[in-house]
Amino acid sequence: MKVQQISSNVSPFAGISFVNQSFNKSGLSQLIDNELGQRVKSFGFSYSEIIRNLTNVFCSGGSCAEDIQTHLGKHLKSIPGNNVPSADTTLRGIKELCTSNTTFISKQNNNYEFNINTKLNTLNIKSLLLTNQLQQGTCYDFDYDNQVIATGKYDTKNTYKRTKGYFPGVATIGNKIVYVENRDGNANVKFEQASTLTRSYNLLKENGIEVNRSRMDAGSYSKDIIEVVASNSKLFYIRANKSAELFRQISEIETWETVEINYKLYQVASIPFAQFFEQENYRLVIMREKGKGNQIDMFTGDTFMYRSILTNDWESTEKQVIEFYNQRGSSEKLFDVMNNDFGWKHLPCSFMNENTAFLIITAMAKNFYNYFVEIVSKVFSDIKPTTRLKRFIFRFISVAGKWIYTGRQWVLKLYTDRPYESLIV
DSSP states (O other): OOOOOOOOOOBTTTTHHHHHHHHHHTTHHHHHHHHHOOOOGGGOOOHHHHHHHHHHHHHTTOOSTTHIIIIIHHHHHTSTTOOOOOHHHHHHHHHHTOOOOEEEEOTTOOEEEEEOOHHHHHHHHHHHHHTTSSOTTOEEEEEEEEOOEEOOOTTOEEOTTSSEEEOOEEEEETTEEEEEEEEBTTSOTTTTHHHHHHHHHHHHHHTTOEEEEEEEOGGGOSHHHHHHHHHHOSEEEEEOOOOHHHHHHHHTOOOOEEEEETTEEEEEEEEEEOSSOTTSOEEEEEEEEEOGGGOOOTTTSSSEEEEEEEESOOSSOHHHHHHHHHTTHHHHHHHHHHHHHSSTTSOOSSSHHHHHHHHHHHHHHHHHHHHHHHHHHTTOTTOOTTOOHHHHIIIIIOOOEEEEEETTEEEEEEOOOSSGGGOOO
16 A cells, blocks of 8 residues: 655544534624623633634534644634634633632531522523524423532532532523533532522523423422422423322322333323422322332332322323423433533533533533534435534534635635535535
């Protein structure tokens, strides 16, 4: 095999030029600078340039800010007019956007640090409105969950998973992150969750976003949390914790209906729920299935495995309630995407408040990716709106090309027969 080397400015990641152009043409660069203000002129780079190029890095397969220098900087700088900051400048810009932590004290007199970054969360929602991924006056389904992010940073605490890390609360609408609030890794999931959810709901309302249905796991099964969720949602669905009182009520059920859910048979029933809210018309939807090994449960005295969902929805059937609740699994997959595709597994800073700014900025990058891949999917038949980043990089970003100046204008020359010329961004 003979090899001939040609010295030329050919980039193997020429597709990133379309990402960069779309970011600017969407109006996001202007929005960022309007919302965050201008940095000191001597710094040389605006916040929009920092966030745009960090987005470019992740959309090109990078895993951390350092990839700007070690792998991708040369290719990003080849884009005409693209001002590319160094990794140090990028991290410095992120740290400038952090806020001070807030200390909450538990009933046991323990202190827990939370980081609430309203400015960046507001920018994130406004970016979703700008790109029409959310629309004012429209009702959406809302999911909330807490995610352990294992990391050995300076101020991390031991989590329930026996690793050091943080325990942020994340609110989503579909595949879009709409709110991130960080907390100490050792904070109980229910601790101050009601106030976190209040801030999240209020921020959505302030930007004209209404919540139709809220859906959460058993980590939100608490009186104060349920009150907040119920007052901010038309309907809610929360997994109920097991308790002796709950199983006492279940034991009184005489009629069960057999339904098929995901190709499996379950027995389902509903009962009024009054454990916390005697005055409210809440409903407990219960499903059960035969346990393995015919082992008798100490609470129920039978061999069934029980799961229950608390809701104020009396119109849907038990099957419809269960199937809607089960769809929250798609929102949980978002954590896998953020960890592996958008840098949450490699937090770059030493302190919680700085890393919170990074979490929200990379959430914006993920939301922009949703917007851009939707555009591309209309032209490229092998790319769908749900395509994961790795496949998108192989099928779109990884194309040989170079910018040439001809006829008093810049032209992107691509070495491919794929329909890039039909892509209007």
